[in-house]
Amino acid sequence: xxxxxxxxxxxxxxxxxxxxxxxxxxxxxxxxxxxxxxxxxxxxxxxxxxxxxxxxxxxxxxxxxxxxxxxxxxxxxxxxxxxxxxxxxxxxxxxxxxxxxxxxxxxxxxxxxxxxxxxxxxxxxxxxxxxxxxxxxxxxxxxxxxx
Numbered sequence: 001x002x003x004x005x006x007x008x009x010x011x012x013x014x015x016x017x018x019x020x021x022x023x024x025x026x027x028x029x030x031x032x033x034x035x036x037x038x039x040x041x042x043x044x045x046x047x048x049x050x051x052x053x054x055x056x057x058x059x060x061x062x063x064x065x066x067x068x069x070x071x072x073x074x075x076x077x078x079x080x081x082x083x084x085x086x087x088x089x090x091x092x093x094x095x096x097x098x099x100x101x102x103x104x105x106x107x108x109x110x111x112x113x114x115x116x117x118x119x120x121x122x123x124x125x126x127x128x129x130x131x132x133x134x135x136x137x138x139x140x141x142x143x144x145x146x147x
Contacts (some may be wrong), residue, residue, distance in 0.1 A: 001067060002076040003059040005052050005120075010078050010089040018076035019096035026100040030107045032091040034084045038134075042127040048081045048090065050120040055079065062113045070106040072097040077110060079120060 002018040012031055020027045036043055063075045076094040084090055093110050097103040122134045 001060070001063050001074070002078075003056065003063050004078045005050055005055045005059060005081060006078060007080070007082040010080055010092045012089065012092055015076045015078055015092040015094045019072075019074040019094045021073045021096060023098055024073050024096040025098055026103040027094065027096045028100070028103040028107050030091075030093040030111060031089050032111070034086050034088050034090055036086045038124060041124075043086070043124050044127050045083060045085045045125045046090075047083050047123045047125070048079070048120050049123070050079075050081045050118075052081070054119045058118050059114070062110055062117065065113070066095075066106045066109050069109060070095075070097070070102045072102060072106050075106065075110070077114075079114070079118065081120065 002015075012029060016027070016029055034043070034046055059077055059079065063077050066072070067075060073096045074094075076092075078092045080088070080090045091111070091114065093107050095103045095106045095110075097106065123131055124134060125131050
């Protein structure tokens with residue numbers, strides 16, 4: 001398993017290089033990118049801030065859960081922080097499995113759990129000059145304390 005929170009741009013090929021074995025019949029990649037509009041508002045970019053140590057623990061935990069549930073051969077998950085422009089990759093997930101169904105299920109599980117639990121906050125910058133922090137989910141107290 002490979003998990004990372006980084007301020008560096010995410011290269012999909014680098015993430016993909018962490019998965020895939022000779023026993024896998026499926027390699028699935030998901031890339032979340034910055035779009036130019038949200039809720040009808042034109043976006044010019046965004047910023048992700050994170051409690052990095054906790055985010056890395058949570059990311060590893062989510063990947064571990066996907067590993068236990070779907071038994072992929074390999075998982076790689078990278079989430080970006082800092083300022084991102086339109087079209088830049090904010091999250092990359094790659095999973096390899098012997099069969100495609102498990103790969104799709106694992107990737108879906110990982111992205112949905114990240115959206116709910118990862119202590120990363122998103123601030124959108126709009127074309128009008130306004131900015132807004134988007135609502136997110138608060139991680140459980142056990143993750144905040146590091147238990």
